[in-house]
Amino acid sequence: MFPYILIGIYILIGILIVYGTAVKKGRTSGDETTIDPRGAQAGNTAIALESAAKTFAQLGFHGASVDKIAEFAGFSKGAVYAHFQSKEELFLAILEQQMKLHVHTIHKIISQQPSLEHFHETMNRYFHSARQQTRTWSMLNMEFLLYAMREESVRQKWSSMILESAEQLSKTIEEMMAKEHCEASLSAEEMAWTLLSLENGMAIFSSIVENAAPPDLFGKALQSMLQPPREEE
Numbered sequence: 001m002f003p004y005i006l007i008g009i010y011i012l013i014g015i016l017i018v019y020g021t022a023v024k025k026g027r028t029s030g031d032e033t034t035i036d037p038r039g040a041q042a043g044n045t046a047i048a049l050e051s052a053a054k055t056f057a058q059l060g061f062h063g064a065s066v067d068k069i070a071e072f073a074g075f076s077k078g079a080v081y082a083h084f085q086s087k088e089e090l091f092l093a094i095l096e097q098q099m100k101l102h103v104h105t106i107h108k109i110i111s112q113q114p115s116l117e118h119f120h121e122t123m124n125r126y127f128h129s130a131r132q133q134t135r136t137w138s139m140l141n142m143e144f145l146l147y148a149m150r151e152e153s154v155r156q157k158w159s160s161m162i163l164e165s166a167e168q169l170s171k172t173i174e175e176m177m178a179k180e181h182c183e184a185s186l187s188a189e190e191m192a193w194t195l196l197s198l199e200n201g202m203a204i205f206s207s208i209v210e211n212a213a214p215p216d217l218f219g220k221a222l223q224s225m226l227q228p229p230r231e232e233e
Contacts, residue, residue, distance in 0.1 A: 045083050047073050049097070052090040057136050061091060061143045088154055091144060095158065099165045107172045119176070120226065124219025127199065138207050166192050184226050191225055 051072035055064045066087055070077045084090045109122050148154045166189075173195075174188035186194065198221055205213060 044075075044079075048075065048080055048083055049090065049094055051075075052087070053094055056091060056094075056140055061087075061140060061147060066090075088147075088151075092154070092157055092161070095141075096161050099161055103165050103168045103172070106169060110172055110176045120219045120222035123222055124216055127202070127218045138203050142204070162196075166196060169195065182226060186225055194225060195222070 048069065052064070052069045055069045055072055058064075059068065064087055066077055066080055066084075069087065069090065070080045073080065080090075084093065105126075106123070109126065110119060148158050170189045170192040173191050176182070177184065177188060184191070198218065202213065202218055
């Protein structure tokens with residue numbers, strides 16, 4: 001989500017590589033292949049997404065092309081276009097899967113925590129672990145953000161993904177607060193947007209100032225959000 005890419009994108013690429021490799025073994029090898037009409041359409045899509053992820057990471061969004069993505073995949077350009085109309089659609093598809101995976105990861109973290117205290121500590125560790133691995137994708141998403149701001153149709157598609165992710169995350173936080181009988185100064189929806197904004201903002205600044213930001217700020221901010229509202233004197 002900007003960068004919102006955190007560790008999820010690396011898990012996603014790993015899944016795509018494993019799945020795509022398995023599908024490739026079932027195809028006839030060659031320099032250039034059309035997508036197999038009989039089987040594994042989902043697998044061919046996974047191969048295309050895997051190749052796109054590698055190409056974008058190496059060349060940047062503007063440096064990548066459908067030709068290069070097809071070359072990585074071992075497909076013809078027409079075969080890639082049979083699944084995706086443009087490199088923008090490929091990038092948005094990667095983003096969508098990654099964003100869903102990221103929300104699922106947060107939901108899993110919340111469901112496995114015995115208390116709210118453990119939640120913010122675990123999320124803090126998750127954030128720091130992910131941040132160390134995502135510099136390339138943070139830069140890539142900043143590049144794509146500028147492009148989306150100039151292309152209204154792309155912005156609208158990305159906006160829909162963000163709104164859906166925020167809504168899902170809000171529901172997860174609401175469930176956690178109900179389970180813990182927690183009263184906080186922010187609503188679940190406000191927490192979801194604050195969490196995503198803090199996560200993205202810190203990822204951006206960390207790419208620039210590296211380790212100069214206050215340590216454990218992410219976890220401390222989460223802990224502060226979950227504090228009950230102050231009683232008026």
